Amino acid sequence: MRRVSRLALAGAATTSLALALTACGGTSTSASSEADGNQGLAIAYDVGGKGDQSFNDAAYAGLEQAEKEFGYETTDVEPTEGETDADKTQRLVSLAKQGYNPVVGVGYAYATAVKEAAEKYPDTTFGIVDDSTIEAENVADLVFSEEQASYLAGVAAAKSTKTNTVGFVGGVDIPLIHKFEAGFKQGVADTNPKVKVLSQYLTQTAEEGGFSSPDKGKTAAESQIEKKADVVYQAAGLSGQGVIEAAAANKVWAIGVDSDQYKQEALAKYKNHILTSATKDVAKAVYNLAKSVEDGKPETGIVRGDLKAGQVGLADSNPEFKNNTELQEAITTAKEKIISGEIKVKTS
Amino acid sequence: MKKFDRERVLLAVAGPVIALVVAMTLTSIVLVASGKNPVEPYTLMFEQATFSDVQVLIINQASMYYIAALAVAIGFRMNLFNIGVDGQYQLAAMMAAIVGAHVALPAALQIPLLILTAVFTGMFWSGIAGVLKVTRGVSEVVATIMLNAIATSVIGYLWLPNVFGVKVGNNNTTGEMHESGWMPGIDMGAAGEIYGFVVIAVLLGIGYWIVLNRTRFGFDLRSSGASETAAAASGVDPKRMVLTAMLLSGGLAGMAGLPILLGDTHTYSLNFPTGIGFLGIGIALLGRNNPTGIAFAALLWAWLDKASPELDFHDYDKEIAVIMQGLIVLSVVVSYEAVREWGLRRQQRRVGAELAAGHVLGAPSDNSIEKEVAGR
Numbered sequence: 001m002r003r004v005s006r007l008a009l010a011g012a013a014t015t016s017l018a019l020a021l022t023a024c025g026g027t028s029t030s031a032s033s034e035a036d037g038n039q040g041l042a043i044a045y046d047v048g049g050k051g052d053q054s055f056n057d058a059a060y061a062g063l064e065q066a067e068k069e070f071g072y073e074t075t076d077v078e079p080t081e082g083e084t085d086a087d088k089t090q091r092l093v094s095l096a097k098q099g100y101n102p103v104v105g106v107g108y109a110y111a112t113a114v115k116e117a118a119e120k121y122p123d124t125t126f127g128i129v130d131d132s133t134i135e136a137e138n139v140a141d142l143v144f145s146e147e148q149a150s151y152l153a154g155v156a157a158a159k160s161t162k163t164n165t166v167g168f169v170g171g172v173d174i175p176l177i178h179k180f181e182a183g184f185k186q187g188v189a190d191t192n193p194k195v196k197v198l199s200q201y202l203t204q205t206a207e208e209g210g211f212s213s214p215d216k217g218k219t220a221a222e223s224q225i226e227k228k229a230d231v232v233y234q235a236a237g238l239s240g241q242g243v244i245e246a247a248a249a250n251k252v253w254a255i256g257v258d259s260d261q262y263k264q265e266a267l268a269k270y271k272n273h274i275l276t277s278a279t280k281d282v283a284k285a286v287y288n289l290a291k292s293v294e295d296g297k298p299e300t301g302i303v304r305g306d307l308k309a310g311q312v313g314l315a316d317s318n319p320e321f322k323n324n325t326e327l328q329e330a331i332t333t334a335k336e337k338i339i340s341g342e343i344k345v346k347t348s
Numbered sequence: 349m350k351k352f353d354r355e356r357v358l359l360a361v362a363g364p365v366i367a368l369v370v371a372m373t374l375t376s377i378v379l380v381a382s383g384k385n386p387v388e389p390y391t392l393m394f395e396q397a398t399f400s401d402v403q404v405l406i407i408n409q410a411s412m413y414y415i416a417a418l419a420v421a422i423g424f425r426m427n428l429f430n431i432g433v434d435g436q437y438q439l440a441a442m443m444a445a446i447v448g449a450h451v452a453l454p455a456a457l458q459i460p461l462l463i464l465t466a467v468f469t470g471m472f473w474s475g476i477a478g479v480l481k482v483t484r485g486v487s488e489v490v491a492t493i494m495l496n497a498i499a500t501s502v503i504g505y506l507w508l509p510n511v512f513g514v515k516v517g518n519n520n521t522t523g524e525m526h527e528s529g530w531m532p533g534i535d536m537g538a539a540g541e542i543y544g545f546v547v548i549a550v551l552l553g554i555g556y557w558i559v560l561n562r563t564r565f566g567f568d569l570r571s572s573g574a575s576e577t578a579a580a581a582s583g584v585d586p587k588r589m590v591l592t593a594m595l596l597s598g599g600l601a602g603m604a605g606l607p608i609l610l611g612d613t614h615t616y617s618l619n620f621p622t623g624i625g626f627l628g629i630g631i632a633l634l635g636r637n638n639p640t641g642i643a644f645a646a647l648l649w650a651w652l653d654k655a656s657p658e659l660d661f662h663d664y665d666k667e668i669a670v671i672m673q674g675l676i677v678l679s680v681v682v683s684y685e686a687v688r689e690w691g692l693r694r695q696q697r698r699v700g701a702e703l704a705a706g707h708v709l710g711a712p713s714d715n716s717i718e719k720e721v722a723g724r
Contacts, residue, residue, distance in 0.1 A: 075661075077657075077660050078660075078666075080653065080656070080657065080666065080670075081623060082621050082622050082623035082624065082627070083621065083653075084409070084608055084612070084619075084621045085612065085613060085619055086405055086408065086540075086612065087405070087653075087654070087657070090401075090402075090405065090654075090657065091657055094657070094658070094661065098661065108517055108518035108519050108618075109519075109618065109619050111516075111517060111519065112613075112619065130517075130518050131517045131518055131519075132517055133516055133517040133519075173504055174518070174520060174618060175515055175518050175519070175520060176518040204500045204501055204503070204504040205500055205503075205504075205618070205622065206618070207622045207623065208500070
């Protein structure tokens with residue numbers, strides 16, 4: 001008897017607990033919100049979050065600009081580790097519920113979440129950075145032609161190397177970063193086929209810290225420099241700081257990514273070794289979306305930032321880079337060819 | 349003649365309760381130290397738990413934590429530390445997703461097929477560590493950690509477009525599973541859907557209890573865990589036990605990712621939740637390897653996870669919940685040890701008192717003698 005009763009107890013406790021919990025309460029979205037009507041742009045970050053000196057920070061720069069210009073309330077929210085799509089959806093829905101508009105998910109990981117949240121809040125404009133798979137009236141897909149900027153970085157690297165060896169350090173082995181590598185390799189090969197490209201990815205998954213571990217970036221760059229690489233291009237988020245540090249320590253060139261890293265305070269110590277940066281103007285894209293909503297004509301569909309639109313490109317804040325006429329000529333020619341379509345840059 | 353023992357229940361409950369109180373107090377101190385209200389975050393988080401959509405999220409998440417923690421617990425019972433649950437469930441979920449995308453059977457066959465795929469993948473992966481341990485004496489801790497890293501690389505390989513990968517935008521997926529493999533959930537209306545796999549998680553918990561406490565195998569397993577030499581002396585083959593425990597643990601681990609795979613995502617992509625295996629270690633510890641305890645611990649963990657994002661909107665950092673989770677694990681270890689010692693001292697005192705009173709040690713007191721005789 002006792003055996004059965006204890007067994008039943010264990011089972012009943014677990015099931016009844018599960019059922020009892022769901023039996024009560026309305027949904028959090030139907031609860032009253034404290035909207036005061038002055039909410040504007042909201043962004044939700046991807047893994048890495050604020051302070052990565054590149055991708056996420058660029059989105060934040062766009063947010064700041066919008067806040068200043070339109071004088072409304074903005075907010076930015078960070079993700080938790082190991083979260084599911086349901087958590088991301090909850091976050092976006094929560095922002096939309098509070099009256100924020102537009103709501104931007106930074107990073108392709110938000111794709112499913114944006115799709116679901118957009119269905120629940122058809123009057124709110126949603127944006128998603130780095131994803132073009134979501135098609136909805138109220139969703140703007142903010143994507144970039146990273147491979148084009150990377151191609152130019154490849155041209156710059158091939159023109160600057162003396163050892164005929166350059167390096168590429170990618171943060172995480174994912175399709176998005178493959179675009180950077182593919183463009184870079186093609187740019188190098190088209191400029192000088194004799195130049196060898198060493199290529200390395202820091203980790204297989206973002207959770208292992210490929211985008212957030214400067215130490216990993218440093219080790220990878222050091223081993224490439226040891227193999228005679230004298231220009232190192234990184235697409236590795238926060239880990240890229242380690243790459244730049246290693247390049248500066250060994251007095252070789254580093255090429256930055258996403259933001260103009262020559263100008264960044266955190267990297268000021270190493271800036272003389274930052275040749276240029278392959279920029280991706282996430283800030284502008286985010287701002288433009290906010291502006292379009294403010295103007296009453298929200299962007300929708302795929303909004304591509306490419307060389308033509310000036311949303312990707314090479315930064316020229318380093319005078320040594322800017323005043324190198326031979327280099328600049330090569331880059332200008334390549335740029336024109338890409339814009340005219342004469343050069344098709346591969347994405348993988 | 350084991351009747352309901354108040355002493356035992358008290359000792360079992362005291363550990364986690366003390367740990368929770370200590371963790372909450374310490375978290376409040378952290379809040380006060382950073383100049384914030386030490387109580388409001390809790391009220392906000394409790395309020396979240398009353399919303400039905402958050403409850404659905406909590407239960408769904410808890411089901412994954414629960415299975416992962418059971419997998420860890422079964423190893424713990426045998427003094428095996430399976431840190432590889434993380435790699436095992438990820439690889440298993442991926443294999444299930446691949447099979448689900450390429451095989452189309454009717455649902456009645458498809459779902460069991462997917463579950464079996466996951467179970468066998470998990471078993472295979474943990475079995476490697478098990479075989480290494482029994483044949484070469486390799487520590488299962490080292491082997492499973494290494495296998496985690498290898499699993500990530502294997503997953504990376506399987507994601508290649510010319511293997512099983514399907515690129516969707518900038519995301520790697522394994523392609524969408526055939527609909528017959530989607531597990532129907534319990535529809536809660538506007539609150540969302542509870543994964544169908546939650547039911548299986550509960551059944552697994554019951555099964556875990558029966559196997560460990562009501563079968564000869566469970567007895568062998570527990571006794572090997574308590575003392576390997578004693579178990580060996582009474583005829584239990586320790587090597588066989590190590591291997592079976594490892595395989596069981598891996599098989600359970602393989603199912604940890606299935607609730608979300610079969611119930612929601614229907615594909616294994618870069619967004620698939622990671623780290624559940626490691627959380628499972630803390631949850632198994634908090635739940636004292638007991639299926640009911642683990643259920644409470646998993647729900648507690650899931651509640652902290654799902655209720656904390658709201659804090660961001662009220663000028664608190666949601667990392668408060670992470671601090672609290674860390675403090676719980678830390679204080680659980682300390683409080684369990686303290687409670688155990690306290691229990692021992694109490695027992696010693698009682699024995700001392702009974703001896704001093706002139707009773708014969710172990711003799712039942714008062715009028716229960718007759719019952720004892722009848723019991724024989």
